[in-house]
Amino acid sequence: MQSFFEMSSHNHYSPFLARIYDKVLHIPIRNIRRSVAEEIKNEGAIEVIDLCCGTGNQITYLREAGIVQAVGVDVSENMLHQAWRNGLKNVCLKMDASATTFDNDTFDAAIMSFSLHEMAADTAKGVFMESKRIVKPGGLLIVVDYCFDNHTRPLGRFAARAVEKFVGGDHYRNFKYFMAEDLLAKFSDGLSIREKRRFLFGAVGMWVYVNS
Numbered sequence: 001m002q003s004f005f006e007m008s009s010h011n012h013y014s015p016f017l018a019r020i021y022d023k024v025l026h027i028p029i030r031n032i033r034r035s036v037a038e039e040i041k042n043e044g045a046i047e048v049i050d051l052c053c054g055t056g057n058q059i060t061y062l063r064e065a066g067i068v069q070a071v072g073v074d075v076s077e078n079m080l081h082q083a084w085r086n087g088l089k090n091v092c093l094k095m096d097a098s099a100t101t102f103d104n105d106t107f108d109a110a111i112m113s114f115s116l117h118e119m120a121a122d123t124a125k126g127v128f129m130e131s132k133r134i135v136k137p138g139g140l141l142i143v144v145d146y147c148f149d150n151h152t153r154p155l156g157r158f159a160a161r162a163v164e165k166f167v168g169g170d171h172y173r174n175f176k177y178f179m180a181e182d183l184l185a186k187f188s189d190g191l192s193i194r195e196k197r198r199f200l201f202g203a204v205g206m207w208v209y210v211n212s
């Protein structure tokens with residue numbers, strides 16, 4: 001079932017939500033955006049892909065940090081139109097992040113930011129596996145998503161759940177499953193990747209994996 005904010009399975013975000021997305025999230029997530037850009041810059045990554053880039057906001061932060069060869073892919077036309085309005089016309093492309101057309105070992109780093117939790121589990125796993133395929137050995141896979149562990153404050157959990165419930169629909173169901181099943185840990189277990197660092201920003205984690 002779809003909620004007010006969703007449109008269809010192919011156009012996950014309404015024009016309204018796509019338009020307000022960056023404005024609403026700017027203050028809560030700007031430090032996370034900067035940290036992702038800093039991590040990538042410190043590693044000397046040049047070719048970067050933002051899988052499920054949405055409005056391309058993270059790419060704007062990368063560009064400000066001097067990483068100009070970043071591209072993004074997303075399936076939502078409304079989010080992509082907003083990215084294009086944000087000056088990222090030939091940078092953010094319409095493509096399924098779980099089955100991109102990029103060759104193996106193309107990128108120095110891939111970002112999956114605030115996206116895995118909202119997808120059906122198979123799709124989320126497909127996106128994670130795709131990031132491993134298209135990132136070079138030694139490159140980075142960076143995931144930014146909710147992290148509910150012993151360090152997470154109750155208020156952070158409450159706020160995260162409230163936001164996801166507000167969006168509703170399949171998005172909320174997928175979020176609950178993602179968190180309850182600790183899917184990110186399951187995706188990374190047994191893969192030849194190494195968790196290099198993890199940061200916590202309230203109820204949001206930033207995982208930095210190295211591909212091998």
Ligand SMILES: C[S@@+](CC[C@H](N)C(=O)[O-])C[C@H]1O[C@@H](n2cnc3c(N)ncnc32)[C@H](O)[C@@H]1O
Pocket residue numbers: 012013051052053054055056057058073074075076079095096097098112113114115118119123
């Ligand atoms: C919450 S938004 C996050 C956008 C952006 N990564 C950010 O950090 O703001 C999740 C995005 O994932 C996209 N998405 C969902 N499934 C996708 C898929 N299979 N391939 C590409 N994008 C997908 C949605 O269209 C949406 O733009």
